[in-house]
Amino acid sequence: MKKFLKIFSVLLLICSSNTFSFAAEKVDYLKTDWSFKGLFGKFDRASLQRGYQVYTEVCASCHSMKYLSYRNLAEKGGPEFPEDQAKAIAASFEVMDGPNADGEMFARPGKLSDKFVMPYDNVKAAQAANGGAYPPDMSVLVKARGGGVDYVYSLLQGYEEAPSGMILDDGVHYNKYMYGNKIRMAAPLSDGLVEYGDGTAATVEQMSKDVTTFLMWAAEPHLEARHQMGFKAIIYLIILTILVYFSMKKIWSRVESEV
Amino acid sequence: MSDHDYRPKSKVGQWFNDRLPLLTLANHLTDYPTPKNLNYWWTFGGILTFCLITQIITGLTLAMHYIAHADMAFESVEHIMRDVNYGWLIRYIHANGASMFFLAVYIHIFRSLFYGSYKAPREIIWIIGIIIYLLMMAAAFMGYVLPWGQMSFWGATVITNLFSAIPFVGEGIVTWLWGGYSVDNPTLTRFFTLHYLIPFLILGLVVLHIWALHVPGNNNPVGIDIKKPSKDTVPFHPYIVIKDGFALLMFMIVFAFFVFYSPNILGHADNYIEANPMVTPAHIVPEWYLLPFYAILRSVPDKLLGVVAMLSAILILAVLPWLDTSKIRSAVFRPLYKQFYWILVADVLILGYVGAMPAEGLYLLIARVATAYYFLHFLVILPVLGFKEKTLPVPLSITEPVLGGSPNLATARKKESKIE
Numbered sequence: 001m002k003k004f005l006k007i008f009s010v011l012l013l014i015c016s017s018n019t020f021s022f023a024a025e026k027v028d029y030l031k032t033d034w035s036f037k038g039l040f041g042k043f044d045r046a047s048l049q050r051g052y053q054v055y056t057e058v059c060a061s062c063h064s065m066k067y068l069s070y071r072n073l074a075e076k077g078g079p080e081f082p083e084d085q086a087k088a089i090a091a092s093f094e095v096m097d098g099p100n101a102d103g104e105m106f107a108r109p110g111k112l113s114d115k116f117v118m119p120y121d122n123v124k125a126a127q128a129a130n131g132g133a134y135p136p137d138m139s140v141l142v143k144a145r146g147g148g149v150d151y152v153y154s155l156l157q158g159y160e161e162a163p164s165g166m167i168l169d170d171g172v173h174y175n176k177y178m179y180g181n182k183i184r185m186a187a188p189l190s191d192g193l194v195e196y197g198d199g200t201a202a203t204v205e206q207m208s209k210d211v212t213t214f215l216m217w218a219a220e221p222h223l224e225a226r227h228q229m230g231f232k233a234i235i236y237l238i239i240l241t242i243l244v245y246f247s248m249k250k251i252w253s254r255v256e257s258e259v
Numbered sequence: 260m261s262d263h264d265y266r267p268k269s270k271v272g273q274w275f276n277d278r279l280p281l282l283t284l285a286n287h288l289t290d291y292p293t294p295k296n297l298n299y300w301w302t303f304g305g306i307l308t309f310c311l312i313t314q315i316i317t318g319l320t321l322a323m324h325y326i327a328h329a330d331m332a333f334e335s336v337e338h339i340m341r342d343v344n345y346g347w348l349i350r351y352i353h354a355n356g357a358s359m360f361f362l363a364v365y366i367h368i369f370r371s372l373f374y375g376s377y378k379a380p381r382e383i384i385w386i387i388g389i390i391i392y393l394l395m396m397a398a399a400f401m402g403y404v405l406p407w408g409q410m411s412f413w414g415a416t417v418i419t420n421l422f423s424a425i426p427f428v429g430e431g432i433v434t435w436l437w438g439g440y441s442v443d444n445p446t447l448t449r450f451f452t453l454h455y456l457i458p459f460l461i462l463g464l465v466v467l468h469i470w471a472l473h474v475p476g477n478n479n480p481v482g483i484d485i486k487k488p489s490k491d492t493v494p495f496h497p498y499i500v501i502k503d504g505f506a507l508l509m510f511m512i513v514f515a516f517f518v519f520y521s522p523n524i525l526g527h528a529d530n531y532i533e534a535n536p537m538v539t540p541a542h543i544v545p546e547w548y549l550l551p552f553y554a555i556l557r558s559v560p561d562k563l564l565g566v567v568a569m570l571s572a573i574l575i576l577a578v579l580p581w582l583d584t585s586k587i588r589s590a591v592f593r594p595l596y597k598q599f600y601w602i603l604v605a606d607v608l609i610l611g612y613v614g615a616m617p618a619e620g621l622y623l624l625i626a627r628v629a630t631a632y633y634f635l636h637f638l639v640i641l642p643v644l645g646f647k648e649k650t651l652p653v654p655l656s657i658t659e660p661v662l663g664g665s666p667n668l669a670t671a672r673k674k675e676s677k678i679e
């Protein structure tokens with residue numbers, strides 16, 4: 001039993017360390033204390049709401065978030081805007097609907113059940129407006145990048161002067177965390193770009209943290225439920241394992257053998 | 260089955276059993292004499308059964324919400340993750356379940372290698388096991404294609420393209436597999452169909468695997484033939500059931516940590532980007548459990564020979580019972596084989612590591628050496644070892660080990676004195 005556990009854990013360690021080492025490429029990302037990490041990790045509600053503000057006022061002019069609906073903003077485990085506020089947010093967007101009884105398409109104010117309105121009609125339009133580069137959809141963006149939240153958080157703060165000798169084409173910017181260091185997106189954030197309703201100072205660092213938190217929630221809307229259920233499930237399994245262990249000892253005590 | 264003289268107690272039971280002997284089968288399964296010295300490495304058979312059932316149940320549930328269409332697959336997976344009740348839980352169990360399934364199957368296979376479980380009279384069990392393993396790889400590969408992310412698409416492109424290495428008919432076969440001239444909607448729908456079918460084929464083979472096992476009975480850590488039933492055996496129920504149950508629970512704790520706390524650590528980030536035939540990812544890597552074979556494939560400069568090497572690496576296992584010439588089963592009594600065994604384990608782990616790295620420079624060199632060693636182990640070392648190795652004396656039974664032969668001599672003696 002002891003030998004088994006020893007070998008098993010060593011094997012597991014080797015396997016997992018392998019996965020970790022190539023899951024994230026060796027880059028020193030900027031670190032911050034994410035409230036949603038760890039066994040009991042939860043989102044910081046205020047940060048999510050501020051993050052939504054940054055998204056909608058800054059990012060959303062180019063980046064879509066097509067898998068989210070306005071109702072998600074009021075749901076448990078998210079920014080948890082009061083339902084009235086979420087309704088007001090939805091209504092502030094114009095949604096194309098139809099065809100109506102006359103066969104015409106028409107614009108109407110958004111409803112909770114609508115998906116987030118996209119900034120461009122299609123990929124071609126988005127590329128045309130952004131010098132040929134397509135601003136990626138942000139619904140699962142943090143899960144679609146190797147470094148996850150740390151990468152996005154760093155990237156937003158990683159704009160610098162290009163090192164001498166590096167020639168950048170028109171409309172290309174230097175970012176020390178971007179793969180290949182060249183990025184089409186101009187530095188999106190600057191101090192005081194948005195005005196937070198709760199009085200938090202809108203520094204680039206603060207906005208980066210808030211919007212990345214918001215993106216994490218957008219990618220994993222059930223993260224809080226997952227953490228809560230995981231803790232209960234594992235405690236349950238551990239208790240059951242202990243009970244079964246003693247039952248096993250009792251049953252095997254009838255035969256002359258180790259277990 | 261030695262217990263066909265079983266008769267149910269009740270009249271109804273007898274009536275039913277005379278027509279369909281299910282109760283005889285149930286009786287056989289509960290009384291099945293199992294060696295009492297099985298260690299925890301033997302619990303992975305039960306764990307694998309659990310993995311298969313879990314994959315089938317979660318897979319059926321996912322299939323109710325998933326849409327196998329190139330334009331909608333990615334979106335339908337996001338729909339499952341966001342809007343289906345506990346869809347995130349079911350999908351994460353299914354996705355991580357594949358990894359846990361392979362973790363368990365590798366332990367199961369390497370246990371067999373250590374204790375010589377593939378040797379006579381258990382060759383058929385072993386060969387069925389290899390077929391199951393092959394089907395598992397096919398199912399896992401096709402399952403990874405279904406979310407239609409970047410790694411799905413490009414992984415499918417790379418793997419199906421391997422068939423183009425076949426002389427003359429290769430290109431035709433690839434077109435036939437794709438159902439078109441590139442990986443596209445027809446490829447996705449047929450992969451979905453086959454991904455749905457294969458688990459049930461595996462289930463059928465698992466029944467045969469267990470049936471074939473129940474003819475000679477389990478091998479054991481000492482690796483000797485034992486009399487069944489005897490004082491060397493215990494009935495399957497309750498002894499093995501509770502022990503397998505305990506091991507399964509420990510396994511489930513590890514499983515739960517992955518599902519609830521790092522559900523995406525074993526996947527590749529690129530698979531959260533929707534498939535785009537116009538953009539090729541920087542590194543195309545398969546899932547971790549296929550990496551050793553991927554390393555072997557890439558270590559051969561010629562495409563056709565690379566494919567041959569990769570397939571041989573798996574198929575060589577099927578003839579293992581005849582490559583290993585030693586009469587002794589358990590590595591416990593084979594001091595030299597034991598060392599080569601651990602070198603093989605290290606070799607496969609190294610292959611897995613370099614399989615994840617770019618195929619260039621030092622990594623490529625290591626991959627080549629490790630590939631060569633892999634084949635050397637099976638084709639040269641094992642056959643020769645059987646003739647050259649001086650093995651240790653093997654005990655006559657589990658309870659009466661000969662002097663110096665038992666790995667647990669002290670405990671065995673203590674036990675014997677207790678019996679007296």
